[in-house]
Amino acid sequence: MRFLTACRGEAPDVVPIWFMRQAGRSLPEYRKLREDHDILTLCRTPDLATEVTLQPVRRLGVDAAILFSDIVVPLVGLGIEVEIKPKVGPVIAEPIRSVGDLERLATFEPEADVPFVLETIRLLKGELDVPLIGFAGAPFTLASYLVEGGPSKDHRVAKSFMYAEPEAWQKLMDRLAEMTLVYLRAQIDAGVDAIQLFDSWAGHLSPVDYERYVLPASEAILRGLDGTVPRIHFGVGTAQLLELMAGAGTDVMGIDWRVPLDAARTRLGDDVVLQGNLDPVACLASWDVIEEKADDVLKRLGGTRHIFNLGHGVLPETDPDNLKRLVEYVHEWTP
């Protein structure tokens, strides 16, 4: 179980590797299933979610599986109606825009609201011979969808709400933190071996705003899981936030491709394991380019306290043969 060995800060036999968004549209076997089922149906049907989770493990030989789901899946438990529009992303019919709207939010109960997620985890535990990563969206990233009502380039509606109504924002963060902690605990009870908290859009915040408006909620989740399974904290474009995000209470810090891993190591010290950080776009290039860039990523940490990944999710256009070759390359690499 080299992935878990690395998460604990111990030395595995070789550098472990998995990919964010390893399940999904880059795989022909996923696209085939998607012809008959929409994505939320895949997420809500344990047999199908299990199959989709296993697809990249079989094909690519990665060292960890990630539960097939989406960060918006638990929002139904809060009474939020959400749809995932192809090539757009999550869309919410009635966004949260006021203190009054917050009263619409119901209490999240995993066994009642997302039984299919817990059942998928139990099924996977019987099938997998690599660790299973559970996950959730962090409060800021979830709030962005809830307040904007859909994907946004600059998160201006969500941030405007944050600035204009700091108390209502605080309440929203608290509710999302409470839900996410309960959700991740339920995933852990069902059997996941590690968890990743995705704060994909936190990079749109300055350190001062992140610390004031967002960090306490993410910290409540991560600290609330202390002593359970390894925790991974990840964001995109978060170079300005790395110390704050790592300080929120995590075992592994996910780094995007903009920050060289040796620079992240110097800034964060030796206590945290680093995950990343090949540019996902590099995987669209020819193998020579991928090899050169993967080698650069590997050399920066010399194979220690490192889990290889991309700096963000696999792009749908990626040739899975490149990913398979990358897994082999990382497994054969020596410092």
Ligand code: CP3
């Ligand atoms: O293999 C895996 O990594 C597990 C599956 C996974 C999905 N979503 C499935 C999915 C994971 C970990 C997520 C997390 C997620 N979802 C995040 C955080 C990670 C990140 O990428 O930053 C975010 C921000 C979302 C919200 C979301 N869902 C977006 C932006 C999109 C893409 C829209 C598009 O079509 O380009 C989705 C849809 C989605 N979630 C797909 C998959 C495989 C593609 C949809 C499809 O099959 O049509």
